[in-house]
Structure formats: C-alpha cells, structure tokens
Amino acid sequence: MDEQTEVTDKALPSGTFSDEIKEVEKPVKSPLSEAVETNFNGDVEPPPKRRKLSKQERYIQRKEERRGRRKEMKMRRRERRDAAAASAVAAVGDAPLGAPPPPPRVPMAESKCRTCVVLDCAYDHLMSFKDTCKLAHQISNCYSTNRRLPAPVQLYITGLGSAFKTEEGIEQSTEPREPMEQSTLARLHKVDAQNWDVHLKMEDYRELFPVSSIVYLCAESSYELPDTFVSDASATAPPDGAVATATDNSCGTTDSTVPVFTADDVYVIGGLVDHNHHQGLCYQQALQRGHRTARLPVERAGVEVEGRRVLALLHVFQALAFVLSGAHPQWHDALRAALPPRKCKQ
Numbered sequence: 001m002d003e004q005t006e007v008t009d010k011a012l013p014s015g016t017f018s019d020e021i022k023e024v025e026k027p028v029k030s031p032l033s034e035a036v037e038t039n040f041n042g043d044v045e046p047p048p049k050r051r052k053l054s055k056q057e058r059y060i061q062r063k064e065e066r067r068g069r070r071k072e073m074k075m076r077r078r079e080r081r082d083a084a085a086a087s088a089v090a091a092v093g094d095a096p097l098g099a100p101p102p103p104p105r106v107p108m109a110e111s112k113c114r115t116c117v118v119l120d121c122a123y124d125h126l127m128s129f130k131d132t133c134k135l136a137h138q139i140s141n142c143y144s145t146n147r148r149l150p151a152p153v154q155l156y157i158t159g160l161g162s163a164f165k166t167e168e169g170i171e172q173s174t175e176p177r178e179p180m181e182q183s184t185l186a187r188l189h190k191v192d193a194q195n196w197d198v199h200l201k202m203e204d205y206r207e208l209f210p211v212s213s214i215v216y217l218c219a220e221s222s223y224e225l226p227d228t229f230v231s232d233a234s235a236t237a238p239p240d241g242a243v244a245t246a247t248d249n250s251c252g253t254t255d256s257t258v259p260v261f262t263a264d265d266v267y268v269i270g271g272l273v274d275h276n277h278h279q280g281l282c283y284q285q286a287l288q289r290g291h292r293t294a295r296l297p298v299e300r301a302g303v304e305v306e307g308r309r310v311l312a313l314l315h316v317f318q319a320l321a322f323v324l325s326g327a328h329p330q331w332h333d334a335l336r337a338a339l340p341p342r343k344c345k346q
Helices: 002-009 017-025 031-040 047-092 129-147 160-164 184-190 242-248 281-288 313-325 331-338
Strands: 116-120 154-158 214-217 266-270 292-294
Touching: 047 129, 116 313, 129 154, 129 184, 129 313, 160 184, 214 281, 266 313, 281 292, 313 331
Parallel strands: 116 154, 116 266, 214 266, 214 292
Antiparallel strands: none
C-alpha cells in the first residue's frame, strides 16, 4: 500500500499522457471562424473576398496571356506576309504589285472637322471589372476609327477621375494618382492611351465645355440629329431646361421649342456598359443637368434595328464620326457601316 501511494505522489514527467489530455480538451476552431476572427483584427480577409480577389487575378492573368498570344500571332502573320512579298519580288524581279498605300493619317490638330465628341467615362462605380474592360476595348476601337478618318473629330475622353471617388461622392478628384487596377483609366494605360492623339481628361465634361453647347446622345430622347451639321454661330440653342420640359412631354403634348444641333455643339456619349441594369440613367442625368438631348436618326434613315434600339458606345461614335468627317455623309450609309450585321434587319 505504501508503495502504491509513493508511485501516485510522484510527478509525471513533461510530455506524458497528462499533456496530451490538455491538448485534447482545447477547443477546436474551424478555418472559417479563424478567418472571421483574424478579419476583425485586420490580418486576414474573409474567404468570400479572397475567392473574389483570386477570381479577378485569374481573369487579369488570362487577359494578359491572350494579349501575348495575339502579339505572337500578329508577328507571325507579318513574317509570312514579308516572306510572301520577298518570294514575289524574287519571282517577278520587280516591286510587288499590291494594294495602294493607305492615305496619310491626319492629326486632330490639322483636321478640318472641329466638332468635339466626348466619351463620358464617369460611371466606373456602376460597372463590374469585366464591363470596365469592355468599355476600354470600345474606347480603343473608337480611337482607331477616328485616326483613320479623312477628317478626324476632336475626340475627348473625360471623367477618368471617377475611379477615385465613392458612390456617394459627387465631385471628382483631379489629383495625379496611380490608377486603380479596375478603373477605366488603368485599362487604357495598358494599351498606352497616354500616347494617343486624343484628349484624356480626369475632369468631368461640364468643367471643360459650356452647358449651352452640350448635347447628350441618348436613345430615349425625342429629338433626332439633323441630316447635315451646319456651323452657324448665329444659331441659338434653347435655354437650359426648355428641352428637358419638351422631352418630358413626349408622351403627350410637345413643346413648341425645337432644339438646334450644329457642328459647333459638343456631343457627349455615355460610357456605361451595364447590360441594361441602369436603364435610362444617362438620359435622366442629362435632363437633371439641363442638357439638350438627341438620338441618332435610325428610323428616318431607313435602318431597322434588331432588338433594343439602345446602341453601344462604339456604334454611336462610329456613325456620328462618319457623318461629321464626311466619310459617309448620309446617315443610312453611316449607320450601315457602323452597326454589325446581326444588329440590322435584312
């Protein structure tokens, strides 16, 4: 009996069965609870946000890979074209007979067309990252179209500072900052837009042009653009708010005031890719600000549009630029050249 008491009174060595019991009795935390707890401490983000960030990172990585593959394919096509031209020269013994060289490109500063067309990019807070990428791609195509015109329009890209404001804010920041990865400005920097022959502005278009000269292009407007744009300094626009009242009465009686659209006006196109999530937002905003509104004369030009009559930013710009520059003076030809075949009824 004394021997048993003596054995039990002895302290167990460290790392024995008693320590294992203590480890078992400790509460076990799930990975989700640990993530939530560390999130309150500011160390680790919650799993849903981590998954969202990783998904966006994969999307950006795939876009970069596709851009690299396109560059490689372009280089291979150029090499094949040069090789074919060299073989033709060797076979004929003279200069290759190909297409005539393209006409020299006219800079905006030397263009005969002085009409300003604005792409309003102040809607970053209403778009997803994928829609922002689509908008940047459309803007790039707009610039490509404009630089190939015989008389390029004066192209402005405004509201690029909207990426640095919250949804509740109204004023935009014009401070030079590093662009956010998901902003339209950042996507344009990916394609070296700062080297384009275009006016890139962080400010809103209202800070650059007088309100009396602004015409916001909206599919919901009751007024259509004219067949020809005449530069007439004596043509006076209706007072601010008059057009909004007339447009508001489109369902009933119309106001006697008819707006006048000339080549001296500033035509603004909303840069919002939302898949109809914010229907009529640009139109309502233009009315609240007292701007004149107009739409492309699709019906008057005899072009039947398949589906919704709301056109993409690229198609609106191309049709307007074709008419203003004289590349396609008639609206019918301009709309046919701008709209894809799937959008037009045969």
